[in-house]
Amino acid sequence: MINFEYTRVSSVKAAIDVLAKNPTGSFIAGGTNLIDLMKRGVTAPSRLIDINNLPLKQIEETKTGLSIGALVINSDVEENDIVQKKYPLLAMALKAGASAQLRNMATVGGNIMQRTRCTYFHDTAMPCNKREPGSGCGALQGYNRMHAIFGASDKCIAVHPSDMCIALAALDATVHISGPKGERKILFTNFHRLPGDTPGKDNTLLKGEIIAGVTIPENNFIKNIYYLKIRDRASYAFALVSVAAALELSGETVKNVRLAMGGVAHKPWRLTEAEKFLTGKRVSKETFIQAAEIAMKGAKAYGHNNFKLKMAPAAIVEALMKAAG
Amino acid sequence: MDKKFSTNALHFIDRVDGVQKVTGAAKYSAEYDFPGLVYAVLTGSTIAKGSIVDMDTKAAENAPGVLAVVTHLNSPELPGYKKTAIQANVPETKRGYHVFTDNIIRFNGQPVALTIANTYERAVYAASLVKTKYKEEEHQTDLDAAIKNGKALEGNPYKDYVRGEPDAWKNSEVKIEAEYRMPLEVHNPMEIHAITVVWEGEEKVTVYEKTQTLKTTQQNIMRAFGLKEENVRVITQFVGGAFGSAFNTWPHSMAALIGARKIGKPLKLMLARSQMFTLVGYRPQAIQKINMGATKDGKLTGITHEATAMTSSYQEFTEGIVNASRSLYTCPNVTTRYKVYPLDLSQPTWMRGPGETTGAYALESAMDELADALHLDPIEFRLRNYAETDLENNKPYSSKFLKEAYQLGAEKIKWQDRNPEPRSMKEGDWMIGYGTGTGTFGAWRGDAKVAARLLPDGTLILQSGVTDMGPGTATAMTKLASDIFGISPRNIKFEMGDSNLPPGPFQGGSGTTSSLGTAVHNVCVNMKKKLADLIKDNSIFHTEIVHTVKPEDLLFEDGYMILASDHSKKISYGDALKDAGMKQLELLESSDGNPMNGYSAFSYAVHFVKLMVHAATGVIKIARVVSAVDAGKIVNESTAESQIIGAVVGGIGMSLMEEGVVDHRYGRWVNNNFADYHVAVQADVPHIEVLFVNKPDPILNPIGSKGMGEVGLVGFAAAVSNAVYHATGKRIRELPITPDKLI
C-alpha cells in the first residue's frame, strides 16, 4: 500500500471542498471495497476523505416515497421497518449481498460506487482497459465466467457486481448528487454506464461530486416481489446471474411489472421490453418464458460464460414465478 | 469435567488448549515479537517462464525504513546450495528449487526479491517498487495441452500395474467407460504461512515456523546453512490448519532465513493470501479414466484406472492416485497406469487424503455408474465385491470393519427408503438425491519418542517434538495417558512443538496418533511398572498373603495404586515418590517404525449424502451427511468427530465449489483470493453426523487406533457426485459441480 493522507470531514460542503483541493483523493465510507483495491495496488488515492461523519444517515418516508442517505449501512436499510413493509424487494436484494459482516460496514453510496470484481481488473500484472486504458481486455479471451452478456464492448466485458443496485434500478430509484456546482439528480438506471470505448468510467458521477442519497418513488410492489440470486455457494459470493422481479397483480393479470438483472452487464440491466410485454398479460409460466425470450434478445456470451445464455432466461422465469407466488 | 474423574467412563475430554485458542493466548508463527523485529515481503515474478535480465531495486532500497533487498544478485551462496556440494549433482527435479540462486523463472509468482523494512507496511510498499525485466520463454501450464504435445515425466516411481489379465474390463458382460476431471485445489488453511527467524550470530538460529514436521525443518535448515543440529531450533507451538501444506521448508522460509542472517536482526515473514496459491503447494489437477466391467450378477471382472496428473517443471511430485483401485474391491483383473506431466506452475504437494482423494473420486463414481448399469443398489454392489484380503499385496488386513460402516451409515440415513430410480424423488421445486462413496487410506505407525516425568505432586509431564495442525494431538495424548496411567487429565501436561524435545513423528498421513500414541502407551505402561517397583516392599500393602507387591497385583486408578484384592490398601503416585525420597521419576520411550509383518492396514470411511438440486436454477444444497468410519479404536471421540466434520466440510468445497483457475495465456492464477476461490461457508454445511465403528485394530499398535484425518475426505466428492446423478439423472464428471453444469 502506498502512503496516503487522511482527512475526516463532517459536512457535505467540506467533503466537496477537500476533494476539489485533492483531485487525486478519494472518499472513503465503509472501506470494504476501496481498501482491498488499495492493497492490491489497483488504486492509490493521495488522500482518503473519510465521509462517515456526514449527516447522510437517515431513512425517511417523504410525500412521494422513500429517501435513504448515502451513509446508511446496508444492514440498516435491510432491517428498516419501512423498507421491509413497503420496499421488500430492496430488503431482499440487500440480504443476498456479501456477508453479514460486510453489510454491517458497507454504505449505500459505497455499494453504488463499488467497482467490478473482474479478476483482470484486480491484478495489476494483467491487462485491463478499465484499470489501464489501452492495455487490453484480459477477460475477453480469458477466464470470463462471471462476465457480461449484455451491453459489453470489445474494450471491456466486466459486470457491475452489486445486488442492492439491481433492486434500486427495478424500483425506479433516483440518485441524488452534490457537487461543486450544486445539487443534481439522475435516474438510477442512467447512473451507471456501459463500457463502450471508455470502460475506465463505471458511472456518470462527475469529478468532484458526491452521492448524497437515493430516493425511491412510492409503489405497490409489496406482495409479489422476488430477488433471485444464483451463485456458487449459499452465501458470500457474487451473482452468476440475479433477477429482481416486482409484480403488481390485479387478479391474475399483470397490472404493473419491474424487472432488472445483475451479473449480466456493466450496469444494472433493466428489462424494459419484457416489462412492456408482460403488462396486461395473464400470469402464466408460458408468458414468463416468452418474456424471458424477449429479455434475452441481443445477449452475447464469451466462452466461459456461455451458460448464462441458459441460466439468465431460466432465472427470469423462476423469479417471476416466485414473485407471482 | 469437575465431577470426580474416573478412567474409562469418559469417551472424550475437552481440548486441553481450547482456552488458549479462543482467548488468543495461543501463539502462531507470525505472533512472536522481539526487540528490533523487522518485516520481510516477497515480490513475485509476473511471467511463468524465462529469465531475469535486469533488476532495479534502487527505489525499493531508498524507500523509507528499508534495510535490504535480497535478490539472486546479492544472495549469499549457502553451503547447502553450493555448486560443489553433493546436492548440486542431484537434478533440480529431485531436490527442488533453491531460492535466489539463479535468474531462472520457473513459475508465475516465483519470488524474485525479498524486501526487508522496519514496518510491515513499509516493506509491502517498497516491495512494490522492485522492477524486474524478464526475457520470456514459451510456457505450458495447461495439462490438456501438455498431454497432447508434451512429454510425461520419466522415472515416475509409480509403475504400471497389472493383476490378472490386462484391461480385462473389455470382455465383461456389463461395462462402463468414463473420464473424471479434478481441478487444482488449494489447501488454504486459515492461518497463512509465516516464519519468524532469530539468528544468534551466523551459526545459530531459532525459527518459529508453521510446520507439520519439526525434525525435517530442522534438518533442511541445517543442510542449507551448514549448521550443527544443536544450533538449529524449530518452535511451532500452534498451527492454524495446514492440510499438508506445511511439510516442506518452502522457498519463502529459506528467503526469510537468508534475509535475517544478512541484516542480523530478528525477522518475520508472512505470506499474502494470494501467495498461498503459489508458494506452499496445492493438490495437482488430474484427469482420470476408469473402465470397469462386471458379470451380470455384479461381480467385478476388470478395472482399468488410468490417471494423468501434473507436477512442476522443477520438482517431481507423485502420489497414490490409482492405489485404491488395486485393493479396495476383490477383482481378479486390475490394470493401473499413472502419468505425470511437468508444467510451468509452482510445486504441488500433499493435500488432505493425498492421491487417494483424487483416485476415490473417480473409482467411487465409476462404481456408482456400474451399479447403475447393473441395476444394482450401490451398497449391495460394493458388498458383492467386498475384499476380505488385500489382493494387491496378498496379505490379510490387520482389521477391516468396512461392512459394519456400510451398515451403520445406511441405517442412519435410511438408505432403504431411497427410490433407486434417478430423478424420481422431489420436494417442491427441488429434486432429491442420495449418494454414497467409500474412502480408504493406509494406516501405519512410525518412529516417535516421548519423555515422561512424574512429579511428587502427582503431575505427569509428557514431552515430544511433534506439532499439532489442529486435530488436537495434545488432547488425544492426554486422554490416552490418562486412561493408561490412571490419572486425571488435569494432572497431565503434554508439552510439544519444540525441536529440543525428544523427536516426535511428523504430523500427517494420519499417522500421528498411531505413532505418538504408541510411545505414550509404552511410557505410561513402563512408568506404572517403575512405580510398582518403588512400592513393592511398602508395608501399606502387606496382607497375610501379599508380602511383595507385583505390578499385576495393583490397580492404577485416579492417581492411586490400589491393591486389587483389597481396595482399602492404596497409595497415591505422588506419595509413592515421596516415600521413596524421589524428586521425580523419569522415563523415555519410543514407538518403533512399522510393525506390520505380514498385514495390510487401512482405515475406511463410508459417506452418505442427501442433497437437493433446484430444478430451475441448478443450485445444489447438501441437506444431510452421514459419515461412518472404521478408524480402529477412537482415542478421543470429540476431537475425532471434529476431524471427520472438518474433512466433510472440505469435501463439500471440493465437490461443489473449489477450483483453482489459471489463465494459460499468462500462466497466472486468476482466482487467488477468498472472494473468487470459493470454500464452503457455514450456509453450505448441513448437520454432519459422524459414526464410528470403534473397534480396535489388534495389530497396528497397542492402542488399537488406525488413522482418520485423511480418510474423512476420501470418497466424499463421489458421494456428492453420485447423489447429483440420483437427483437429476445427469452425470457430471468434472469437479466442482457448480450450478452452470446442471442448467
Ligand SMILES: Cc1cc2nc3c(=O)[nH]c(=O)nc-3n(C[C@H](O)[C@H](O)[C@H](O)COP(=O)(O)OP(=O)(O)OC[C@H]3O[C@@H](n4cnc5c(N)ncnc54)[C@H](O)[C@@H]3O)c2cc1C
Ligand atoms: C468478499 C466480498 C464479497 C462481496 N459480495 C457482495 C455481493 O454478493 N453483493 C454485493 O452487492 N456486494 C458485495 N460485496 C461488495 C460490497 O457490497 C461493497 O464492498 C460495499 O457495498 C462498498 O461499500 P463501502 O461503504 O464499504 O464503500 P468504500 O469501500 O468505502 O467505497 C467504495 C467506493 O465508493 C466511493 N464512495 C463511497 N461513498 C461515496 C459517496 N457517498 N459518494 C461518492 N463516492 C462514494 C469511494 O470513494 C470508493 O471509490 C462484497 C465485498 C467483498 C469484499
